[in-house]
Amino acid sequence: MTQFVLVAGAWLGSWAWRDVEPDLRAAGHGVHPLTLSGLGDKRGVPAGPGTHVQDIVDEVERLGLRDVVLVGHSYAGIPVGQAAERIGDRLARVVFVDSNVPADGESFVSGWPDGRAGVEAAIAANEGFWPPPTAADCADQGLTDEQIARFLGGSTPHPGATLTEPAVVAHPLGLLPATYVKCLLDWPEPSPEVAELLTSERWRLVTMDTGHWPMFSQPRELARILLDAAGTDG
Template sequence: MTDFVLVPGAWLGAWAWDEVTPLLREAGHGVHPLTLSGLAEKADRKGAPAPGQETHVRDVVDEIERLDLREVALVGHSYAGIPVCQAAQRLGGRLAHVVLVDANVPADGEPFLSALRPEGRAELEAALAAHGGDWPPPAAAALAGQDLTDEQLTLFTARATPHPGASLTEPAALARPLASLPATYVQCLRDHPELRADVAPLVADGHWRLTRLDTGHWPMLSRPRELAGVLLDAVR
């Protein structure tokens, strides 16, 4: 049995995996959706500073150690690929596989912001400045073309919460090259028709496996059954 730890990306909480979780459990695996600090049901900071990226790394590691999980398939979606890859390097023999779902990946000493094009970085910095240091969720119109039904769009916009900006500006810290991770990368073609430049060499050199899904950036919402199949294939 594999223990899947499912970490959603920006603006989302554990709820984003609600359609995927039962499919993995029906296949006989343990499933542990995780909400990162400062998001969803953990959005109320009670006056505490905004959580940074290291806090999100610790969220993942601490949960796995608290539950004493073994044979862990660590799944990171979108932004969560950055803390997930760092957490994976700290798990030692607990880690079985990493699955990165249309995810960002960390570069040692660099923040999430550094991977954006200049215009995207300027736009995000302006959004953080205008919203007290948080990254506001996108409006429904910005999600067009992502293979989401009206019902799924309504769910997203109703439940998404602002993402703590400190996690986007704090640099990553890698102990080893990403090539050392046993990983599968899931490319969502309607969002990124071309493989990310920082991921392509890892796939081309045979370090990481590549799977493609013909859907948008949030396959846990748009194609939960297909995504569950990909996750199960990754650990077979």
């Protein structure tokens, strides 16, 4: 039995995976959607350097999980990629869903050369939190009005310290058994960093004809991709 640990990106919590979970459970696997500190129902829990990585490691160890597929969407690819190193032989595979990937000494905002100043300014103007997006930010991402309303209705401000802290990566990420899911409506090509990682024999690329939040726009297709990834030999 595979154990899926699902971690959504900025502003989101475990609730974001609601429509993905049933197909994973129906296939006989364990499903563990995780809300990171400071978000969703953990709003108000302090989140500083290393907190989100520890959240993921603690969940795996607390539940005694093995044969773990760690799934990180968007921002969450950064803590998930770091946690993957730390859970050792408990890890079966990592799935990065249209996500950032960690680089040693670099942060989430490091990957935003054109938008870094804007993100940092928004954090400074909102008491240390990155405010959730607006409906306009969700345009052209394959989402219905109902899906956008659900996404925005559940979103909470994201703790800024987790976006500016440098990642700690001890070994080349290309050594991890990994699948990268690229959502084509968001941007048709993987980032240069991801493209380089995809040259590794241990990495696989899968594309989805949807936008940046496939757990809302195409949850059953995303579930199928996760199930396929779990069965992929590293």
